[in-house]
Amino acid sequence: MSSARERLRRIVELEQAATVKAKAAERVGVVEALMAEGRVTCDDPLMILVRDEREAKELEAQLGEDAVLVACSREWKRRGLPD
Numbered sequence: 001m002s003s004a005r006e007r008l009r010r011i012v013e014l015e016q017a018a019t020v021k022a023k024a025a026e027r028v029g030v031v032e033a034l035m036a037e038g039r040v041t042c043d044d045p046l047m048i049l050v051r052d053e054r055e056a057k058e059l060e061a062q063l064g065e066d067a068v069l070v071a072c073s074r075e076w077k078r079r080g081l082p083d
Contacts, residue, residue: 027063034059041081051076 031048034040040059041049050056 023064030059030062038081041076041079049075049079049081051081 031040031042035042039051039055048059050059
């Protein structure tokens with residue numbers, strides 16, 4: 001019985017890991033598309049620099065609340081990114 005329970009636990013763990021990977025891949029796709037449009041930049045893997053607050057709210061809605069977004073027009077301009 002313990003062996004069956006252990007297999008079931010492992011299956012659940014693998015399914016959860018696959019879900020996390022799929023969500024991460026989806027997020028990467030969204031960010032890459034926005035980078036191609038020039039709407040965000042992401043030179044630090046822990047921070048997505050967004051042009052303005054409105055853009056940040058839209059992206060947060062797409063990526064989820066745990067995404068790390070920084071809306072800072074001053075930093076955007078300092079880096080010479082297009083408006």
